Amino acid sequence: MTLASGPVPPIGGHSLFLFLLQLALLLLLALLMGRLAARVSLPPVVGELLTGIVLGPSLLGTVAPDWFAWLFPQQTEQFHLLDAFGQVGVLLLVGMTGLSLDLGLVRKRGGTAARVSLPGLVIPLGLGVGAGFLVPQALLADGSDRTVFAVFLGIAMCVSAIPVIAKTLIDLKLLHRNVGQLILISGTVDDVFGWLGLSIVTAMATTGVQAGGIARSVGFLALFLLAAFVVGRPLVRAVVRVTARSAEPGPCISAAVVVVLLVSATSHLMGLEAVFGALVAGVLLRSAGHGVLERLAPLRTLVMTVLAPAFFAMAGLRMDLSALTQPTVLLAAAVLLLIAVAGKFAGAFLGAWTSGLNRWEALAIGAGMNARGVVEVVVAMVGLRLGVLSTEMYTVVVLIAIVTSLMSPPVLRLAAARIEVTAGEQLRLSEYETPPRQQPAVDPV
Numbered sequence: 001m002t003l004a005s006g007p008v009p010p011i012g013g014h015s016l017f018l019f020l021l022q023l024a025l026l027l028l029l030a031l032l033m034g035r036l037a038a039r040v041s042l043p044p045v046v047g048e049l050l051t052g053i054v055l056g057p058s059l060l061g062t063v064a065p066d067w068f069a070w071l072f073p074q075q076t077e078q079f080h081l082l083d084a085f086g087q088v089g090v091l092l093l094v095g096m097t098g099l100s101l102d103l104g105l106v107r108k109r110g111g112t113a114a115r116v117s118l119p120g121l122v123i124p125l126g127l128g129v130g131a132g133f134l135v136p137q138a139l140l141a142d143g144s145d146r147t148v149f150a151v152f153l154g155i156a157m158c159v160s161a162i163p164v165i166a167k168t169l170i171d172l173k174l175l176h177r178n179v180g181q182l183i184l185i186s187g188t189v190d191d192v193f194g195w196l197g198l199s200i201v202t203a204m205a206t207t208g209v210q211a212g213g214i215a216r217s218v219g220f221l222a223l224f225l226l227a228a229f230v231v232g233r234p235l236v237r238a239v240v241r242v243t244a245r246s247a248e249p250g251p252c253i254s255a256a257v258v259v260v261l262l263v264s265a266t267s268h269l270m271g272l273e274a275v276f277g278a279l280v281a282g283v284l285l286r287s288a289g290h291g292v293l294e295r296l297a298p299l300r301t302l303v304m305t306v307l308a309p310a311f312f313a314m315a316g317l318r319m320d321l322s323a324l325t326q327p328t329v330l331l332a333a334a335v336l337l338l339i340a341v342a343g344k345f346a347g348a349f350l351g352a353w354t355s356g357l358n359r360w361e362a363l364a365i366g367a368g369m370n371a372r373g374v375v376e377v378v379v380a381m382v383g384l385r386l387g388v389l390s391t392e393m394y395t396v397v398v399l400i401a402i403v404t405s406l407m408s409p410p411v412l413r414l415a416a417a418r419i420e421v422t423a424g425e426q427l428r429l430s431e432y433e434t435p436p437r438q439q440p441a442v443d444p445v
Contacts (some may be wrong), residue, residue: 057319097191148204263280319399362414380401
């Protein structure tokens with residue numbers, strides 16, 4: 001190992017200027033386009049993803065290639081600056097998602113949620129894995145293992161997105177409805193399964209697909225979860241209890257960020273995906289009590305208004321929609337979008353219908369669960385970073401996330417209008433219509 005002869009000089013000069021300019025432009029345009037999306041009743045994440053498309057190779061790189069080459073030079077070191085910022089953002093975003101998961105509610109209605117979720121997981125997972133083995137070799141990343149790619153595509157097809165689902169339910173005033181609660185719980189089950197599956201397929205991508213390697217990955221996953229909830233939970237509670245003694249939220253916010261980063265680093269060290277560790281960290285923080293949700297409200301605001309939009313803009317920056325001009329890529333995108341929508345929608349609809357719900361309730365659940373949004377974008381970014389997805393397939397997967405997020409609200413609104421409001425729902429509505437400080441925190445992404 002070669003030791004440095006002196007201290008490493010800090011970043012400066014043109015690299016620092018370019019990084020600050022890139023970040024400022026991405027955030028500014030993400031804010032504007034997110035607001036524009038919200039005005040037309042779309043999730044802000046759609047506008048934020050479009051930010052990267054506008055500033056990326058899809059538009060700016062085509063219309064003004066010289067400007068694009070100057071603003072986003074193809075230099076590894078320069079891209080790594082944005083990547084590092086984006087990685088911190090996505091870890092804290094997923095940590096906030098874990099903070100929003102009400103596991104008590106999942107346990108309370110877990111039976112019904114499991115019956116609804118199971119077909120909505122198994123059907124698109126199976127279709128996605130099958131499609132992964134049929135995707136033309138030309139669309140696979142160089143050196144990518146076909147089996148790992150197929151399993152990864154299956155995971156991408158079966159996930160749902162709690163932040164997008166929750167925001168959609170709030171916008172449509174359906175969070176207090178029975179069907180809205182069931183969508184949220186079932187989406188939570190899907191979300192957790194998606195992160196578990198992502199950790200396993202990440203380990204497969206790094207250690208291979210041999211039975212011994214997969215068994216070791218599953219073993220590490222079980223060990224990580226055991227350690228997190230047996231050792232980590234009391235430690236996190238102790239940390240939150242100590243920081244709660246301060247009247248200011250600052251110590252609790254700092255401690256929460258440290259917890260998310262340390263748990264993420266631990267999961268990454270064990271060969272699992274870092275974002276899965278962030279999700280577990282969020283769950284541990286939620287279970288700590290001591291008003292942690294209220295104390296972390298400023299952190300949530302920072303994450304949702306600065307870090308998350310920057311991450312999604314960077315995700316869109318890596319999309320190249322010009323790839324869709326290739327007949328092979330366009331056909332693959334159309335087929336995979338059809339599989340994603342049909343598999344998830346049909347699976348959730350079937351699960352709800354066989355659980356005794358009527359067709360309108362089943363239609364609403366199918367529409368709600370079909371929104372991939374945030375989670376699928378994170379999955380796609382992981383696949384690109386691991387070399388499992390090529391740029392073309394990454395574009396296709398993110399495109400599916402955008403389209404399914406666009407489809408969900410109108411269908412959900414149509415179905416919910418035909419579901420009778422019960423007395424229990426009216427009572428729950430009065431509980432939801434409380435002052436803002438008493439309302440449950442929900443991700444606005």
